[in-house]
Amino acid sequence: LTTPPDLRQALGRDTPCRIVGTYDAITSRLVQAAGFEAVWVSGLCVAASQALPDANLLGLEAICGVARAIRDAVTIPVVVDGDSGYGDFHNVIHAVRALGRIGVDGISLEDKLFPKMNSFGASQAQVLAPPPEHAAKIRAAVDARPSDSLHVIARVEALIAGASMEEALGRAELYREAGADAVIIHSKRTSADEVLDFARRWHRRLPVIVIPTTYPDLTLAQARDAGIAGVIYANQPMRAALQAVQDYLAQLRASDRLTACRQPLMPIADVFHWQGMPAYLEDDGRYRNYRATWAAALQVSNGG
Ligand code: SPV
Numbered sequence: 168l169t170t171p172p173d174l175r176q177a178l179g180r181d182t183p184c185r186i187v188g189t190y191d192a193i194t195s196r197l198v199q200a201a202g203f204e205a206v207w208v209s210g211l212c213v214a215a216s217q218a219l220p221d222a223n224l225l226g227l228e229a230i231c232g233v234a235r236a237i238r239d240a241v242t243i244p245v246v247v248d249g250d251s252g253y254g255d256f257h258n259v260i261h262a263v264r265a266l267g268r269i270g271v272d273g274i275s276l277e278d279k280l281f282p283k284m285n286s287f288g289a290s291q292a293q294v295l296a297p298p299p300e301h302a303a304k305i306r307a308a309v310d311a312r313p314s315d316s317l318h319v320i321a322r323v324e325a326l327i328a329g330a331s332m333e334e335a336l337g338r339a340e341l342y343r344e345a346g347a348d349a350v351i352i353h354s355k356r357t358s359a360d361e362v363l364d365f366a367r368r369w370h371r372r373l374p375v376i377v378i379p380t381t382y383p384d385l386t387l388a389q390a391r392d393a394g395i396a397g398v399i400y401a402n403q404p405m406r407a408a409l410q411a412v413q414d415y416l417a418q419l420r421a422s423d424r425l426t427a428c429r430q431p432l433m434p435i436a437d438v439f440h441w442q443g444m445p446a447y448l449e450d451d452g453r454y455r456n457y458r459a460t461w462a463a464a465l466q467v468s469n470g471g
Pocket residue numbers: 188209210211212221248285286287378380401402
């Protein structure tokens with residue numbers, strides 16, 4: 168078994184690393200098996216999977232439950248979307264310690280107020296935190312982590328909130344000085360120009376990561392040439408799954424038997440594989456034999 172590269176190595180390469188958003192353990196296994204470098208535990212997708220808006224309605228415990236299951240299911244780096252840190256810097260310290268015990272590789276902290284609203288939600292709800300308040304959270308996170316393998320990623324929401332490029336660059340610099348390991352620059356433009364401009368002006372002072380949800384035409388080559396270190400495909404697996412389920416259900420509703428549905432289904436054998444049946448069956452064989460051997464030995468020693 169080869170050890171997958173850690174997040175620092177993945178962000179240090181020439182080609183941007185690809186981090187894929189998930190919300191459960193089995194989907195994360197598919198992400199790893201497909202060859203992606205890391206998993207993003209998406210706040211949007213975790214909330215959506217509970218049929219809740221992405222607005223800090225779920226607390227840290229819920230996120231930790233999902234993060235723990237994902238951590239246990241994959242060996243590639245796991246980066247948790249920590250929203251704005253669930254409160255003030257005390258909440259950040261608590262969150263980083265909890266996620267550190269789970270063994271995640273990164274936490275993203277965005278510079279909005281609590282409760283945050285998804286970056287594509289109503290623009291009047293995109294309220295930026297004062298820069299010193301967020302810098303204090305970044306420093307608190309850096310000090311609270313169990314080791315520096317847990318990346319503290321400062322996410323800059325200035326462009327989302329309609330502030331200037333100068334404001335975005337200034338905030339990123341402040342968070343770098345506070346100890347951040349990487350920066351996420353987020354944008355809701357339908358062209359990548361804004362984040363490419365940010366990355367070019369940032370000059371790789373820290374690895375820059377982008378989330379091309381609204382500018383899906385961004386190529387890896389364009390990102391690399393602008394000095395971008397990582398790309399988060401934050402919600403595409405969930406959207407692919409939900410669309411497939413919706414299409415399948417429509418077909419099933421109109422059919423009188425399962426075989427009338429054309430939508431491809433994953434074979435049950437593959438589901439068994441991804442949920443860990445091979446290891447289970449190995450254990451089953453081993454300990455059934457062990458139990459049987461002891462049962463036989465005890466019968467002999469009891470004279471029976
Ligand atoms: C998420 O996946 O929860 C993110 C990315 O934070 S976004 O939805 O674009 O804010």
